[in-house]
Amino acid sequence: MTINIEAGPAGRRKVIVQGSLTIYDATDDKMRMLQALDDATELEVDLSSVAEMDTAGLQILILVKRESIATGKPLRVTGHSETSLDVLDRYNLASYFGDPVVITRPERRKSRRKGRR
């Protein structure tokens, strides 16, 4: 697993999680993500490449979201992979991460279903 951090314009950062977001790298993931948030004025977490995610991984996302709210830095979670979305759905936390997810979720499901067909 890897976490790539891309720097964008005006202090924006984009965290791209690849592979897994699980307890095995949780300590490392936590530090890197918090660091990224610290460095950024605005953070995007791209989950499109997340193939594996567990409760520990979710907790890290929750933590980062909470910190972003506390510091007033916008955080966007984007490109949910099917796995990551499933976890968010099981915990019914999609709405906690903000409006974009709530709005895109049903569309996503539809498109997912279409894709399956």
Next chain:
Amino acid sequence: MNLAIVQQTYIVESRELLRDMESALLRLEKSPQDAEAITAVFRAAHTIKGSSGAVNFDAIVTFTHAMESVLDTIRSGKASIDSGLIALLLACGDHLSSLLDCLAADDRNAAFEHVRAKGESLLGELGIRLGSAPAPSGAPREARVERIGGATVASADWHISLRFGRNLLRNGLDPLSFIRYLANLGKIGQVTTVFDAMPAAAEMDPESCYLGMELSFSGAVTKEAIEDVFEYLREDCQIRILPPHSRIADYIDLINALPEDKARLGELLVKSGALTQRELDEGLRAQAQGAARKIGEILVGQGAVQGELVDAALEKQDLIKKNRAIESSFVRVRADKLDELITLVGELVIASAGTALAARRAGDVDTIEAASTMGQMVEEVRDRALKLRMVPIGETFNRFARVSRDLCRELGKEVEIVLTGTETELDKSMVDRIADPLLHLVRNAIDHGIEPAALRSERGKPAAGKLHLNAYHDSGSIVIEVSDDGGGLDRKRILERALERGLVAPGHTPGDDEIHRLIMQSGFSTAKTISNISGRGVGMDVVKRNIESLRGTLSIDSVEGQGTSFTMRLPLTLAIIEGFLVGVDRSSYVVPLEMVVECLELSAEDRARIAESGYINLRGEVLPLLRLREVFEVAGGAGKRENIVVVSYAGQRAGFVVDALLGEFQTVIKPLGRLFEQLSGISGSTILGNGEVALILDAPALVERAMGAEAANGFSKAEEQVQPQ
């Protein structure tokens, strides 16, 4: 605390609750969907159980518990209401009532033995009900039964509350797998995840689990099955599983047990659909008065719940508060304390009359004025004191709803009972004493008055008979009417019977009044068959006598084929009456003022005449006279002048010949001693302002005697005095 008093209160309150329960059951019988009635029944049973527990009356606790279990299945919609169930619950109410009787009985144990069998058979029936209630497949019985009351939530879902242990993830367990497994058993509804336990970023250990979940779940599973899902988590997780329709109190317990902020948890539960806002508010209110409102405000402040919902809850809360205010504005007072007060007020009235008399004698204007002012105040105090004893007649009427229901069952008739004027008030002691006569009239009306359905449709009437109980105030008396739309009095049959019994001379055609009087004769019955309800001929005469002993009257209005109406007219109170004071020789007598029509002087020529005939011609009508001097065998000759007090009772008039007319008098009725109870012509005594005793005339009996004397015209006095008892 005095145990005897506690027990007394317990019995009184339980009886009230039983009455509530009964009327709610009857309502339920009419409209089985009446959720409020179900709740009322449940509440009554529950409260009785609670207070029975407090006084260590286990027999009732066990019994009400079984009732509650059955009621719970109704309330949660698992069982439906049918007439059999209502009958069973009514029987249960009766049994509870007899259990209460046992408590009051001298020999409790013997009394309990007496009703034990009945109780056991009812418990058995309740058990069958409980067993036959269609339970969701495989749902554990004990999940329902162990719930012991309190309002339950509407939600038909399981509610599962999870707080995962810190080391869960480290131990290689992931809550997700359990949730996924649970999803295989049924449908997971609303899920809410809480992570309030997560510490600040620096302290947060990413390998620890800080999550908790509140989720609703529906599926045909047992509690054990759900518990099995979380088997591995049990060690270090907090797991709470609430079955569908759990008590609100259970949820409140849950909220209290969980670590998160209570307002937030409440919000969570509402959001997850486990509780409605109303249930939450109600539950929290029950738990801590005042706190509920605050939580409501917090919830709205956070924008977490819709304003209307909270408004509705708060509105209800206000209503409940208001109800409580009404409740607390009542004071339960022992009847004997009230009686003492009334007695004292009676004495006060007498003393005040004495003062007024003394003042008049002394002739001092200031004293007279002061006495008169005091007299007015005393009168007011008297009126207020008497009003304290006034109770609405509705409670008595409501009893008949049950009676009529049972009777109709027994007779296979359909009778609708209509109650009006239930708020009409009358003296508590009267209420107790008219209950029996009223009961008799109601039974009579249903048994004899209202025809069987077949005959009714033949006569073009609706199949269901109508029994109307009405009450209203009318110039110092209360009028109670019992009317039915049945066949009316069977004049022909009554006459036949009367001829058979030799009560009417052959060939004589009696008027309506006479017919009505006939049915009030002792032993008179026209019933073709004697049922165990009525027809034995002990009845109307007893009713009449009971009413008359209350200084009341009973009149009958009957139209053949259209119905009968019995009208009871009773004084509002038994304690104090407006009297008219008359004098014979040196004694004073009181005639109830409402019966006095007029007073006239007995002219010299009439005086001569009545010595022989016993009546005078009053404006073209025969007025039978009764010389009180003779009736009471007052020694000495007649005074120089004599007066006639014309008294009217039940449409009949008679004149009492007295020496002096002394005017109106506030009469505090003192009962006669037991020794004088059989004395005819006297109904009580009173004390005059000057301390002397005056006898209160039993005007109805005397009028009757005068009428009898007139009819017999010249019969000896000995025979006149034979009164029908």
